[in-house]
Amino acid sequence: MPSMTPATERDIAAAEAHSAHNYHPLPVVIASAEGAWMTDVEGRRYLDLLAGYSALNFGHGNRRLIDAAKAQLERVTLTSRAFHHDRFAEFCAELAALCGKDMVLPMNTGAEAIETAVKTARKWGYRVKGVPDGKAKIVVADNNFHGRTTTIISFSTDPEARADYGPYTPGFEIVPYGDLAALSAAVDEHTVAVLLEPIQGEAGVLVPPAGYLAGVRRLTAERNVLFIADEIQAGLGRTGRTFACEHEGVEPDVYVLGKALGGGVVPVSAVVASSEVLGVFRPGEHGSTFGGNPLACAVALEVIAILRTGEYQERAAELGEHLHRELGLLVGGGAVEAVRGRGLWAGIDIAPAVGSGREVSERLLERGVLVKDTHGATIRIAPPLVISKGDLDWGLDQLRAVLAG
Template sequence: MTAPTRTRTSADLIRAEEPVLAHNYHPLPVVVARAEGAWVEDVEGRRYLDLLAGYSALNFGHRHPALIEAAHAQLDRLTLTSRAFHNDRLASFAERLVELVGQDMMLPMNTGAEAVESGVKLARKWAYDVKGVPADRATIVVAADNFHGRTTTIVGFSTDESARAGFGPFTPGFRIVPYNDLAALEAAVDETTAAVLIEPIQGEAGVLIPDDGYLTGVRELTSRAGCLFVADEIQSGLGRTGRTLAVDHEDVVPDLVLLGKALGGGIVPVSAVVGRREVLGVLRPGEHGSTFGGNPLAAAVGCAVLDLLETGEFQLRATELGAVLREGLTDLVGRGVVGFRSRGLWAGVDIDPALGTGRDISERLMRAGILVKDTHGSTIRIAPPLTITEEELRGALASLEKVLTETAAG
């Protein structure tokens, strides 16, 4: 008689990963098996409120019914053709995406890093073909403490040694200046500059928000210098900050916008470079591509995401719930929180280092049924799905207060 198969516990599954998965992540010790809305459930049936939302990939929550329906319907019809052929979903996705962000053309890709790499290639090609920069002399100016992805080109212009160390030699052609410093940026731009590439809000660095007028200054400087403004909105875009794009807070229109994460609704990886025809028009057949970029399943889900964004409902929710988040965090300053930065439904919260690291606090919150993720030092990030209710958000803030109070009490 065959013995019944034992269900693997969370501890079993975590141990099973150790010998067979590369150790490039240090996840919290929770094993998610099911999810819906703002809630996830582990293998044992314990429920947690998700305040990370897949680093904003799940802006519309886990398994949003409209997105799941769109994916199911497309799965029954067509999933992939490659770009060797046309498909019947891509044109609508492209038309609607460029209209939403006020641009001319788009280049579909899959992951955020691919969108950044594509933006770098486009900026260089534009610099040679349009601006007239001598061959192989183009430079791109980036900001310190950036996070644009994990490819070798991208980590080469990171200032995070844990991302860089051991992966050189690095691609040349990048100049790094302090974030939120227009004078330093202007000093770094010259006749070889193809583009300035920045995050309107630096997410991985701890949700660093620049001074009012910084993005306007970047736009004016790049226009004056005859180079491109490339905005990496992969985390900050698509409703997270209370506007469709974070640059919309200053009514700034970049030359290229990099999108990803929430564009795939947490279902499939979808990214895009959206921008001016003069820039995207430099590409010719054979110069860039992706087998899965623009596939019909991605386009169908992307269109369903645009359905949600076009109503403005989620941008408004991020604004209104962002005020609740800000109020709750303000009340905690001096009581375990030493400071925070927030815009819309997104915050970087600096915990008193005397209470522990960001990892320590994240683990304590996990045990209280709240999922967040640490970044550098004692900072944690809060970015719940935009579908979270006010009651759920206030409950999470109460849990944070309790964890901080209990930790301080020893």
């Protein structure tokens, strides 16, 4: 366990005393951040190699995003959807265009967007496809992570996410991730959607076999089933493309977006699809008081403008190639069992002899680098896309030093 000053210990103790213990944070208390760096309450700096699980793709305190938020704060922050506001139409039009779709249904968090996508698929199945009422089925993959609501954890295979929350919501069938034959066998006349992460983030940055997403696209098109891509973590520049599905030339029927859409400033999420799909909703059938609020729209519009330059996608691709080349050299030396990922996103399986993912994360913390473990033996690397090559190399040097013991 890293050593802590009395001030840090007091802050952590206070947090532990007054908040539910549904997280196990690393023992650091952040006070400020800029770009790819964060500073704790004692003034110590840390290289952020997590980026808020991809919510901070464009860096801490991105000036364009902060200025957009400040300008909107001075005007109007919330109207609810009871009224129109002057940022809403532009936001919906720009995000729809970015995705090559017609319509946007804005929400706040990723889990809300997934819930919305589930409701959308079911309503589409009943209204458009003609599935008998109450029979709609959605096929998902094992090891998925789409959020933590009751419905979403009903189709999770992670015991920590699922245990003790039953009874569970029916209507889902789980198949192995990357197995196209199993997916094909699961799709029947009652299937309304296939919901997948193009890269499974929480599972350890699992990249499916080449051709899998293209196969899913063909299958769903042939069977009149919606392909819903959860791009909440994988999308918006992280993998070197605007959307991770682009690596296989695939366009899903429905994009589910979140995290980086709010630039790390405000929570923004959205379901984006054709008018045939999202057009099934009528007033009063779904909603959110804060979904599509003026502040969220202002920030998200600036995110979209940033993405349209292509700068961050290019940085993620170039630095990602360097990252994976360097990480690949660690495999086979006894400390790292496997490395996976795409762009500036990697999962690293730590050999048991070195320690758990948590222990490696704590050792990196002592050396000024912030990462996070998942599923025991894996650590994830996902820096803000603004990171410099020099800073990335310094972070990799610290990883090598930790793995060398």
